[in-house]
Amino acid sequence: MINLKDIKNQFPIFKHQPGLVYLDSTATSLKPKIVIDKINEYYSEYSANVFRGIYPMSEKATAEFEETRGVVSKFINANNSREIIFTRNATESLNLLAYSLGRKIINPGDEIVTTIMEHHSNFVPWQVLAEEVGATFKIIDIDEDGNLEFKIQNSELLKQIITKKTKILTLTYVSNVLGTINPIKEIISTAKSINPNIIAIIDAAQAVPHLKIDVQELGADFIVFSSHKMLGPTGVGVLWGKEKILKDMYPFMYGGDMIDEVYVDRTTFKDVPHKFEAGTPAIGEVIAFKESIKFLEKIGMNNILEHEKKLTDFAINRLIDTFGQSIKIYGPKKIEDRGGIISFSFDKFHPHDIAQILADQGICVRAGHHCAMPLHTRLKVQATVRASFYIYNDEKDVEKLVEGLKKVKNILK
Ligand SMILES: Cc1ncc(COP(=O)(O)O)c(C=O)c1O
Known part of the structure; x- marks a missing residue:
């Protein structure tokens, strides 16, 4: 402790x-010493690339990197560590979703629902997608206290907003301005009772660093957050998603490490999570990220x-x-x-x-x-x-x- x-x-x-x-x-x-020391350890002692070398330094880096995936997975109670994708930050995780999921499932006339209290990272990607595809972009308002409007008027208002055409509900867990902690579990269950096919995305950038999150209990399909807001290094974001949906999504970026086989006439891709992790990641930073989680858990x-x-x-x-x-x-x-x-x-x-x-x-x-x-x-x-x-x-x-x-x-x- x-x-x-x-x-x-x-x-x-x-x-x-x-x-x-x-x-x-x-x-x-800010960053505790154990996180800084761990970054230093990687760069001083085994700064090889991951997944590529069969020499001990690369194997050590790969093992440390994958260990973080396991620590993150346990921290949020994911089903398994294949559901954890490393990105650069929460913003990239949300853009990945708008691209790889949004462009797959949103058709003209469909609805994307968000709230007025979103950070631009969970607003603009969906606004742009809706405009591109010809979908409707709906925004839940707040009341005078800065709570989401439907909270006081029970779920009737949510029932007017969420319809059979709503494909995505995406909202923040904690507002980065108002500090409001939204009743996410209740919102998701009400939304899914109106439309069971809805995909619920939670921007948990201001939640995961500060409160206990259990993704199984929350009922969400995706959550995103950033290492740097939870005592960890910059350059590391997380996307957690249900494996079944992740498998059906388009890749986000193409190139090194995310491919399975490449021929002149076709390419096949790796399975999740590597399908979404193209190119060399922020290796030392991912490795050190687990130290920040252990630190938070000790408190x-x-x-x-x-x-x-x-x-x-x-x-x-x-x-x-x-x-x-x-x-x-x-x-x-x-x-x-x-x-x-x-x-x-x-x-x-x-x-x-x-x-x-x-x-x-x-x-x-x-x-x-x-x-x-x-x-x-x-x-x-x-x-x-x-x-x-x-x-x-x-x-x-x-x-x-x-x-x-x-x-x-x-x-x-
Ligand atoms: C609620 C919320 N979402 C998303 C982000 C974006 O996080 P990042 O800059 O790590 O991508 C922030 C950053 O302040 C935030 O507060």
């Missing part, structure tokens, strides 16, 4: 940047969520107590409905000015539309400031944010 009290010691960045207040884990997380996913919820609750109360009406926090009012993400507006100050003044004090937050322009348009703001928490954040970080915002007020008033 890793103790969250002195967890900062496990992250070398805090030695290099003393006083760092990192509140941008929604964009990317316990339930402890992680509880820590983040407590901190978020504390932060929201501190911000409102200190700044009252001057601060407007977006997203669900009830802490049960949200994760460790707080997006806000502060007086009439520009979010970029706020972020800059905080940055000058060593406080890292994000300002902008956070790759969710349709949501910001819906909220009637161009940009917000976003502070997000992970396992290495504590109440001291929140107090520094509050102090930082007091300075912002003094400077910009």
Whole structure:
């Protein structure tokens, strides 16, 4: 069990940047030493390509690489590790689905359903596909609290949105702006009760790092996420999908490693997962990714969520107590409905000015539309400031944010 009290010691960045207040884990997380050490181990000790060599270094790299596939598979309770595909990031996993699945099953007049709170990575690929094919792109709205609209009106509204023509329902588990944790299991089961043939895709980029996910229990057909948001290296994304559907999909990219046999007149492809993994992957990064999962497991996913919820609750109360009406926090009012993400507006100050003044004090937050322009348009703001928490954040970080915002007020008033 890793103790969250002195967890900062496990992250070398805090030695290099003393006083760092990192509140941008929604964009990317910091990396513990064991992950950095594992990347170093690969590059220092056995940096061969995978699946190609029959010499020991290549065999070691291949075994380490495939071990990660097994660790990821167990972590999300997949049926088997063939259902785990490595991509570059969650964005690539979603584009792979829009291309390899979407272009196979979507016909003119079909419907693709998503929500207004999506990250562009789970919005634009489907919008473009619908436009190309002549399908209908439907968007579920949010209520004033930042919950998906149908939640309060029971499933009647979902029944109006999901029809027999709906082929794909794709939505985020946790909003990267509002922090809303959507009731994914209930949504999928309602959608599938209306149309059993629907394919449910979950953008779990902000969920897998923070809460326990069991893909069998969730009822989804696909989920996507990124290593770099869960203490792992950049350059590694995951696509989990039901093997039966994966086998029927088109390959995504063609070339090295994904082929079975190539003749001048035809090519055959490998089975899943390798059919979707063309070219040399991010080997050292995939190898090190398993260390981040083991690290998270040692803390316990339930402890992680509880820590983040407590901190978020504390932060929201501190911000409102200190700044009252001057601060407007977006997203669900009830802490049960949200994760460790707080997006806000502060007086009439520009979010970029706020972020800059905080940055000058060593406080890292994000300002902008956070790759969710349709949501910001819906909220009637161009940009917000976003502070997000992970396992290495504590109440001291929140107090520094509050102090930082007091300075912002003094400077910009
Ligand atoms: C909800 C959500 N989906 C998708 C992505 C895209 O992730 P990546 O940049 O790793 O592809 C992000 C990144 O912030 C996100 O928050």
